[in-house]
Amino acid sequence: MPTSELPNDPDSNDLANARTAWAEDRTVLANERTFAGWMRTGMACVALALGLRAVFNDTDYPLVAKAIAELFILSGIVIFWAAAINCRKSQTRMSEHDVETQSYTRMTLLATILTFAAASTGVILWFL
Numbered sequence: 001m002p003t004s005e006l007p008n009d010p011d012s013n014d015l016a017n018a019r020t021a022w023a024e025d026r027t028v029l030a031n032e033r034t035f036a037g038w039m040r041t042g043m044a045c046v047a048l049a050l051g052l053r054a055v056f057n058d059t060d061y062p063l064v065a066k067a068i069a070e071l072f073i074l075s076g077i078v079i080f081w082a083a084a085i086n087c088r089k090s091q092t093r094m095s096e097h098d099v100e101t102q103s104y105t106r107m108t109l110l111a112t113i114l115t116f117a118a119a120s121t122g123v124i125l126w127f128l
Helices: 012-055 062-093 104-127
Strands: none
Touching: 012 062, 012 104, 062 104
């Protein structure tokens, strides 16, 4: 198991193990950045739904505009959960050394809150 702790007089194996541990830590942090990027993409889908509803507010086909907006809401919800599931899969394959990963519970909680907010936005958009 690689460790980032170096002895006072490290040999090449110690240095290689430390580099491997640091690389794994960078990968853990990259996984969290990817999760955040997916969350932003999901929120952008919800924002696009709001924008579509505003642009097509006075259209001759309000049900079509609402349906398309709802598709973007649903896309955002799917993205939230895809991000949480993929992040969890990546976390189980990696080990952390000098960094502390975000817990899967926290990521699931965030996906749940954003899902509830997106669904609520979808309901509100339908009744406008």
